[in-house]
Each structure stands twice: as C-alpha cells, then as structure tokens.
Amino acid sequence: xxTPIDQIRDAAIRIAExxxxxxMSYFRATxxxxxxxxxxxxxxxDRETEAFIRKALGETFPDHGILGEEYGISGxxxxxxxxxxxxxxxxxxxxxxxxxxxxMGYLDGGDPKLGLVRMPALNETFVGIPGRxxxxxxxxxxxxxxxxxxxxxxxxxxxxxxxxxxxxxxxxLWTVGGARxxxxxxxxxxxxAAGQIDxxxxxxxQPYDYLPLIGLIExxxxxxxxxxxxxxxxxxxxxxxxxxxxxxxxxxxxxxxx
Numbered sequence: 510x511x512t513p514i515d516q517i518r519d520a521a522i523r524i525a526e527x528x529x530x531x532x533m534s535y536f537r538a539t540x541x542x543x544x545x546x547x548x549x550x551x552x553x554x555d556r557e558t559e560a561f562i563r564k565a566l567g568e569t570f571p572d573h574g575i576l577g578e579e580y581g582i583s584g585x586x587x588x589x590x591x592x593x594x595x596x597x598x599x600x601x602x603x604x605x606x607x608x609x610x611x612x613m614g615y616l617d618g619g620d621p622k623l624g625l626v627r628m629p630a631l632n633e634t635f636v637g638i639p640g641r642x643x644x645x646x647x648x649x650x651x652x653x654x655x656x657x658x659x660x661x662x663x664x665x666x667x668x669x670x671x672x673x674x675x676x677x678x679x680x681x682l683w684t685v686g687g688a689r690x691x692x693x694x695x696x697x698x699x700x701x702a703a704g705q706i707d708x709x710x711x712x713x714x715q716p717y718d719y720l721p722l723i724g725l726i727e728x729x730x731x732x733x734x735x736x737x738x739x740x741x742x743x744x745x746x747x748x749x750x751x752x753x754x755x756x757x758x759x760x761x762x763x764x765x766x767x
Contacts, residue, residue, distance in 0.1 A: 511589060512570065514622060514638055517615050521625050522634055524565040525613055529629035531558040532596055536630060537605045550599045555579055558595035566591050578717045590616045594717040598694035607631060610695040614721030619742060624724030626699045635699045637728025643702055652731040652753035653704045658760040661686040661707035664697040671712045682710065685764050698722045701751045702729035708761055714747040726751045732758040736765040
C-alpha cells in the first residue's frame, strides 16, 4: 500500500524546512563554484543540501526511490519516488539573489502526488496535493481564474535560452498576454499556484526541475504540460507551460508552436 499522503506531506515540509539551513549557511558567503559537464554551475551548498535531504528521506522512507540533480538515482523509480532539486537557481544563489528554491516531488508509479517549492531566503513553503488543494506556509492558495489571454500576466522563464534556440518564438512571446516579465527558476511557477500571475512558460528543464512542480500547480487548480499540451513525465523534452486555468492553457498553446 502507498504511504498515506498526509504522512508524505508532513515529512516533505519538515525535511525541506530543516534542509533550508544548509544553503542559508552559505548564502552571500564566499565559496567555490564548479562547472558541470553542461557548464551549469554547482557548489558545495548544492551537494550538501541534497545529501541532507537524501539522508532524511532515507531514514523516513527507506523503501522509496530518489532521483536528485546532484547524486542521481537511488533505489527504484517504479514505485514511490522522490524527485529532488536541492537548489533550483544556482546562478541566483551564487550571485546573492534570494529567489533560488528547493524542489521536492513525490510520485507513485510515475504519477505526481505531491509537489513542494521551498524558498529558503524568503521562508516560504508552497505545497500541493492534487485533489486536496495547495498551501503557502499552511494557508490555502489557488490559481487565478483568468481565462482571456489578453488579460493574462505572463512570465517567460529562461529567456536567453529561448532566444538562442527559437528567436522568432522569443520575439512573439513578448506580444502575448496583457503583461510580460522575464524570469528564471521555480519561483514564477509557485506564483502561478499562489494566484499572483497567470502563466509561466519555461524552457530546457530536466525532470528534477519540472516533476516537483506538477503536483503543486494541479493542486492549486492549474495545468502544467509540455509546449504541445502533453502530460509531463521522466522523458519529456523539458519545455513546459504552467497556466492558472484550462482555458488559459488552451489559449496559450498555439503561441508556443515553433
């Protein structure tokens, strides 16, 4: 039998909040920055934070699999599985920008059952269970009910990557919606869940970037898919859209054809 979801939620919140002390002990301090094979940066804070989370999950749920950004796969990903991104937004973190996050997702048989975004520098914890609702620091949140694209606030994540790979699409996105902002990392997705913005278009993500977000977005009333409207899984391309309503999601998809 799957682990009771309330037990999953309480453990995820506890572990994420306790783990926040690790990156905060390095935030705006001096430390070495290394480069991965893909030239993305990584720090001791990334590695120590994931090690802390893995240890805590292993002690609490020894039979669960784990997929993390820094240390890969532990156990089987076929059943109950945790997806962990210890510092989502390492470039933000190393430059002292407080909008880096921590992502944890719980899947059962590949199906997202819980999503959590922890913002250590802001002391904010977003968590959602599809069918059970979403909260920010324990208070209920939900997506905005905007349905008209012309009235929507749109955040364009990873704008430099979109501009390099899809220059025509990049230019087009700045004509869509009622208001637009360039952004990075997980916080805009959390803002969709909290009803602060309507849409986040994101680009070039890995499973540990997007899988933990699905449960939160869906629990808050939104929709999250790839740019073609397909449900996200381990093998998705990583170009994603989160929208506050199904109507807005459907209206935005044609603008993402490339």
